[in-house]
Amino acid sequence: MEEERGLVEKTKGSGGEDELQVRTFNDAIRVFTEESKKQWMLVAPIAMTALFTYGINSSVQIFAGQLSALQLSAVSTALTLCSNLTSGFLLSMGSALETLSGQAVGAGQVGMLSIYMQRTWIILIISSILMLPIFIFATPILSILGQQPDIAFLAGRFALLILPHQFAMAISYPSQKFLLTQSKVLPLAFIAFISLALHLCALWFFTSVLEWGSTGAAIAFDVSSCAMAIFQVIYIMLWCKDAWNGFSWFAFKDLWPFMKLSLSSAFMLLLTDWYGALVVFLAGLLNNAQVTVASVSIWLNITTWEYMLVTGFMSATSVRLSNELGSGRPRAGKYAIIVSALTTLFIGLFSSALILASWNKFPLLFTSSKEVQDSASTAVYLLATSVMIICIQSTLTGAITGSGWQGLVAYINLGCYYLLGLPLGAAFGFLFHWDWQGIWTGTMCGSITQTLVLIIMVCKTNWKGQVAVAERRLQFWSGEDQ
Template sequence: MENNDLSTRLLGGKEAEVESEVKLKTKVLDETKKLWVVAGPAIFTRFSTFGVTVISQAFIGHIGSTELAAYALVQTVLLRFVNGILLGMASALETLCGQAYGAKQQHMLGIYLQRSWIVLTICSVILIPLFLLCTPILKLLGQEEAIANVAGYISLWLIPVIFAFVVSFTCQMYLQAQSKNMIITYLAAAALIIHVFFSWLLTVKYKWGVPGAMISTILAYWIPNVGQLIFVIGGGCPDTWKGFSWLAFKDLWLVVKLSLSSGAMVCLELWYNSILVLLTGNMKNAEVAIDALSICLNINGWEMMIALGFLAAASVRVSNELGRGSSKATKFSIVVTVLTSLSIGIVLFVFFLLFRGRLAYIFTNSEEVAKEVGRLSPLLACSILLNSVQPVLSGVAVGAGWQSIVAYVNLACYYLIGIPLGVVLGYLLHLQVTGIWIGMLIGTAVQTIVLLIITWRTDWDKQVTLAQQHVKKWVVPEFEEPKGDEITSVA
């Protein structure tokens, strides 16, 4: 009898264990599916969007080495500076829309989108003088005169791209919060194909040089935006877009404050690599150094698009679950996202170690530049590995609304540790670009460790309460559409 009872307990224990494993596998599969619904389209979209920059650089690189260095400076320093500000400020929309959608306050998303348009458009106008004064700014920063002059000319062509960022970033975050970002993927793919065709047509066939490449770049940025606006306003999001409303002008200061903290967080991160290029520009044989480094950063940027896709997914999943009120689902989502992104990062780490400098010939014909790229490849591989974790943790921060905290972390790790250490290694110890990059990698590693500790030690039950309080604070009751000539009021 006792043996039967023992057998029953043992079998029951095994069945419970098996059932627990099945439940865990089901949870992992369900979470992975939700993750890739956002991450898949986001990765492809970012690949396509980043591809616009890389295609432009590839065509300009075959025009001349000075033009390549100038475009690399404008793209890596100036455009990334502006991109950082606007993307960072737009990430406030990611927090607001994600939490509101999780809390089933869908009518607020359209109002948040319009408020973000207003704030980011004003910011874009303020940033225009940077493009008008690009040449003197670069000369003041110690860049070679020939490169700075060409960079100033290229920067004028990029002014329309500033306003393209406003529409692109805000619409993407608005649609991602609803897991409706497949439309962005189709539009981005179409724009990439069009860009390849027009770049070839205008720079190779008709030999328009830099103007041809820049005309094609402007079209590639704006074509997806027109499609996104038509989709949003034309009925693609009936639950979240109720029409234009004067309520978009209400509580703008609250949006500005969250946008500024978001902008600080992202800017401090994106400008980090820009400073790496600026420091390189002051070294001997600057043209080769900048060309090689820009190629490495572009390859790194391609991989970064995968990480940014997971950043978007982490932000959406965390904000949705916090808005929904589930701390357990939030923590589980974070674990699945980090491990998935890290697995991909390890594979790519090995891949780029093996291929080293061979990929450089996609961007240049210079053997000297390709050799320098090969020498920097181990550092590139390490950057890729760190990129597989750090952006995901930033996405968790965005989803939870921790932008201000992460801004301080970025400031300390990047600008008080990474850059000073890079300057010491690069200039005082004469390790040149390698030393600068090693120092900055150490800064990124420290930042990643700090974010891991913050995420691990967070009381997620408290975060759920805070998120629901924020949603209630920002929500405006939904109204029916007025009759007659009255202005439509929503949210």
């Protein structure tokens, strides 16, 4: 533990004086302007990174939609089960790294970041190995869940082909958190852009030149995912000498406590990811499953694009809050949350209005099937409402991650999503015969409830007390209390 103490003492610093209290309208304008500049310096590259990264995923679905409604349903189901769920689990496990690293940067303990990242690499690689059966037995799993045989077979085949993506993400996600918490976001955006360009070239080559269909799309998906992970690691090792101290055996110490911290983070975000996935599975149990699953997939694709757009504010809020708490500046952290909330609220209003204005146009981007287009164009006010909720949740999730409340919020998500939202969705969809729009309505009620609970939670928090919590957390993980 002496080496770890040395890393802490070598970089220890202070955050300085806290932000002045807002007393007048001019004070509010000043704080909003200054904080907005700080956040947009993070948000723009982060949003670009998220959009480029999701573009890799979405382009595969768009390609499948041009083949047939069956291929779109199968590829969407496979990506939901294996990519979104298992990769979502890995990303969620990395949330603990974001909390620790962000607060360590604020406290000046930059030297500990490489240890935290390497511990997360180890944990995520082990987790990927444990999740292999989900990929191998995807077809029988989907069949048990009630998916139609043709969709289950094609989805299971696609799941096996994208297995390398899983291990690439086990390296990529911690690398992203490592760079993000140090506000080194421009390199992330550049790497994501290069990876998307490589993906599109590979997609064209394997599908148009070699004519390998969905198999070629899966190979292109794997190639771009592995390339992104390799590029990130190379950048860290060559250009992050202040935080990268080389590989260390100390990464294997305290793995179990770190695993428990990561799992509490994972359950919070994973329950949200599974929530969206279960909407797809419930829709697959309705009549005319190909059309309903394709329609729900289009709506989920839209909401995911919106999520990727505002995920910059989620990450920026987390980084700004965790840095300020680590620096002992609670008021500055609180103001960061407020500024982010106001900005994402405006983005949500604009995006919802855009969806309502293009209600019969956006399905054309995803499918050539007239039946699916008509289905996805129905009751789009539900989609607009969901987009608004996503924007508000982005700030709240950032505040939760920056504060390290993932374990508590996991229980909130469990109650709101699975004890309220899903039962309501099943009732509206199957008992009231509101079709897939009923399933969407019920699950949206769970999301609204969760959002209201988190708003109350954030508003009533004593941020000065959170500074002390952050200090104790860093002392424990750096070994200073031993």
